[in-house]
Amino acid sequence: MRLHDKVAIVTGGASGIGEFTVREMVNQGAKVVIADFDDSRGLNLAEELGEQVSFIHVDVSQEDEVEAMVNHTVETFGKVDILFSNAGVGSIGSTHELTLEDWNKTISINLSGVFLCAKYALIEMVKQGSGSIINCASILGHVGQASTASYTAAKGGVVNLTRALALEYAAQGIRVNAVCPGYIKTPLLDQLDDAMLQHLESLHPLGRLGESHEVANAVVFLASDEASFITGANLMVDGGYTAQ
Ligand code: NAD
Numbered sequence: 001m002r003l004h005d006k007v008a009i010v011t012g013g014a015s016g017i018g019e020f021t022v023r024e025m026v027n028q029g030a031k032v033v034i035a036d037f038d039d040s041r042g043l044n045l046a047e048e049l050g051e052q053v054s055f056i057h058v059d060v061s062q063e064d065e066v067e068a069m070v071n072h073t074v075e076t077f078g079k080v081d082i083l084f085s086n087a088g089v090g091s092i093g094s095t096h097e098l099t100l101e102d103w104n105k106t107i108s109i110n111l112s113g114v115f116l117c118a119k120y121a122l123i124e125m126v127k128q129g130s131g132s133i134i135n136c137a138s139i140l141g142h143v144g145q146a147s148t149a150s151y152t153a154a155k156g157g158v159v160n161l162t163r164a165l166a167l168e169y170a171a172q173g174i175r176v177n178a179v180c181p182g183y184i185k186t187p188l189l190d191q192l193d194d195a196m197l198q199h200l201e202s203l204h205p206l207g208r209l210g211e212s213h214e215v216a217n218a219v220v221f222l223a224s225d226e227a228s229f230i231t232g233a234n235l236m237v238d239g240g241y242t243a244q
Pocket of ligand 1 (some may be wrong): 014015017018037038058059060071087088089090109113136139180181184185186187188189
């Protein structure tokens with residue numbers, strides 16, 4: 001019960017990495033708010049997991065909805081100890097064909113959404129004098145990849161935003177870290193064909209894609225008091241991808 005009595009928000013908690021993190025946090029004793037714009041999956045998961053869990057509809061790119069998400073968490077469970085800022089969308093395609101609208105959409109969810117969630121969670125965490133924020137970055141915050149300009153730029157931003165927040169709030173007892181997954185078998189990869197998936201497997205020294213629970217375990221560790229001297233870190237959960 002490493003998260004006994006802790007209250008967590010998991011954005012993008014209705015699917016993939018977020019869903020497995022919600023499940024593991026509940027197993028470890030936390031109360032969890034699933035914050036997602038997929039109402040159907042989010043509500044079903046909350047119903048399955050029972051009274052330790054609450055669902056709220058949020059689009060993390062909308063400031064008023066993010067503020068309401070944090071208010072809902074405090075009203076329902078009394079505080080905010082942990083934020084896992086995980087909601088994200090993929091974007092693949094040639095940069096010379098990318099519209100400004102598509103660029104802005106990816107940046108507004110994958111980077112500005114992380115800022116907004118941190119901002120409103122920090123308001124509560126500063127009052128409490130404690131907290132743990134984990135941002136979901138990516139290997140693509142550390143290395144480049146062709147035809148993913150907006151996604152890679154956003155994740156690079158998340159990596160350095162994490163460091164900046166860690167330094168700004170360390171003195172107030174708030175830790176801020178990032179997990180950086182390699183390619184993980186989630187619905188985010190649905191747009192890739194089998195040949196591409198096999199190619200991606202071969203890029204990971206462990207010889208396979210990752211599983212959502214392997215990222216969830218790293219998030220729970222960073223959220224817990226076991227990581228009490230870790231802030232500003234990027235925990236690579238990538239099967240060795242970026243060690244090459
Ligand atoms: P997923 O598609 O299974 O889950 C993403 C969840 O985020 C969904 O439930 C979706 O409804 C939600 N979401 C999307 N936009 C949202 C918004 N604006 N507001 C609220 N919720 C929103 O994908 P996943 O693979 O579990 O991705 C989770 C995170 O992991 C993302 O940030 C992604 O970039 C990152 N990541 C994934 C991989 C991978 O290979 N799957 C690799 C590196 C990083």
